[in-house]
Amino acid sequence: MNASTMEAALLLAGVLFMLGLISVLIRRNVIFMLISVEIMLNAAGLAFIVAGSKWVQPDGQVMFIFILTMAAAEVSVGLALILQIYHQLKTLDSDAANFMKG
Amino acid sequence: MELTFYIAAAVAVLSTIMVITRYNMIHALLYLVVSFLAVAVVFFTLGAPFMAALEVIIYAGAIVVLIIFVIMMLNLTQEDVQREKEWLKPSVWVGPTILSAVLLAELVYIVAAGTPPQAEAVVAIDARLVGLSLFGPYILGVQLSGILLTAGIVGAYHLGRQKKKVIHRFLQERSAAA
Numbered sequence: 001m002n003a004s005t006m007e008a009a010l011l012l013a014g015v016l017f018m019l020g021l022i023s024v025l026i027r028r029n030v031i032f033m034l035i036s037v038e039i040m041l042n043a044a045g046l047a048f049i050v051a052g053s054k055w056v057q058p059d060g061q062v063m064f065i066f067i068l069t070m071a072a073a074e075v076s077v078g079l080a081l082i083l084q085i086y087h088q089l090k091t092l093d094s095d096a097a098n099f100m101k102g
Numbered sequence: 103m104e105l106t107f108y109i110a111a112a113v114a115v116l117s118t119i120m121v122i123t124r125y126n127m128i129h130a131l132l133y134l135v136v137s138f139l140a141v142a143v144v145f146f147t148l149g150a151p152f153m154a155a156l157e158v159i160i161y162a163g164a165i166v167v168l169i170i171f172v173i174m175m176l177n178l179t180q181e182d183v184q185r186e187k188e189w190l191k192p193s194v195w196v197g198p199t200i201l202s203a204v205l206l207a208e209l210v211y212i213v214a215a216g217t218p219p220q221a222e223a224v225v226a227i228d229a230r231l232v233g234l235s236l237f238g239p240y241i242l243g244v245q246l247s248g249i250l251l252t253a254g255i256v257g258a259y260h261l262g263r264q265k266k267k268v269i270h271r272f273l274q275e276r277s278a279a280a
Contacts, residue, residue: 005104005107005147008107008108008111009107009111009144009148011210012111012114012115012144015115016114016115016118016137016141019115019118019119019122020118020122022122023121023122026122026189026190027122027186027189028185028186028189029127029182029186031127031169031172031173032122032127032130032186034169035121035130035131035134035169036122038134038161038165039118039121039122039134039137042137042138042141042157042161046141046144046145049145049148049150049153050148052150052227053148053149053150053225053227056225056227057227058227058231058232058234058235059235060150061150061152061153061227061232061235062232062235062236062240062243064150064153064156065153065156065232065236065247066243066247068156068160068161069247069250069251070247070250071160071161071165072160072164072165072251072254073250073251073253073254074254075165075168075169076168076254076255076257076258077254077257077258077261079168079169079172079258079262080257080258080259080260080261080262081261082172082176083172083175083176083261083262084261084262086176087264091182092176092178092182093182093185
């Protein structure tokens with residue numbers, strides 16, 4: 001794999017991460033915010049894969065497996081929280097949860 | 103291999119943009135699946151076929167299906183779509199977008215004018231190497247992710263459980279009478 005493709009792949013990871021971050025900031029729907037966090041985690045995993053491919057070591061892929069495990073646990077807990085928010089507030093608007101005064 | 107990578111990268115970026123601009127959740131999830139598939143192709147061109155398979159199975163399969171189940175359980179109406187639409191008016195985001203695009207163009211120029219490329223072949227890292235590494239030096243991480251998944255299951259069960267409302271029979275009779 002030549003260096004220009006490697007740089008393009010890192011750039012792709014950065015662009016995807018920025019898109020996820022922008023989406024977390026602009027959306028008010030909690031499910032969309034969860035999806036955006038998934039996009040960001042995926043972009044971080046892509047950066048690990050690029051690094052592992054650059055040095056021809058399996059360590060980057062091992063890190064991606066750990067990120068995958070973390071994403072699965074995170075999305076299950078996050079969706080349970082979303083269900084609770086919807087049952088309490090009858091809406092998915094994250095601004096409606098401002099009674100927590102966080 | 104080169105062209106494949108660039109096309110997949112373009113598809114990934116475009117579909118991710120579509121994900122974050124959709125008002126309808128199911129449309130966004132369809133684009134999300136496309137985005138994960140494009141990233142899987144990128145993994146393949148980078149010499150990580152095992153990770154491409156895991157990406158398709160776990161991200162595009164399990165996680166997206168989980169989100170779809172929750173959306174179907176919530177049974178959303180058109181009001182939520184309208185509320186999201188009001189938040190995404192063009193006058194809100196055009197200015198910051200132009201400024202960010204200038205910064206992004208600068209970044210692309212800096213990266214493109216970097217070191218000259220040198221030709222190297224793709225070296226695939228197959229599942230055997232990853233497995234040897236997982237159960238060799240990273241065995242502690244595997245055990246920790248087992249604990250993390252257990253905590254996730256218990257936490258999701260505890261948080262997602264519907265609390266049963268217990269009303270005393272005296273209050274029940276009064277509420278029935280009223």
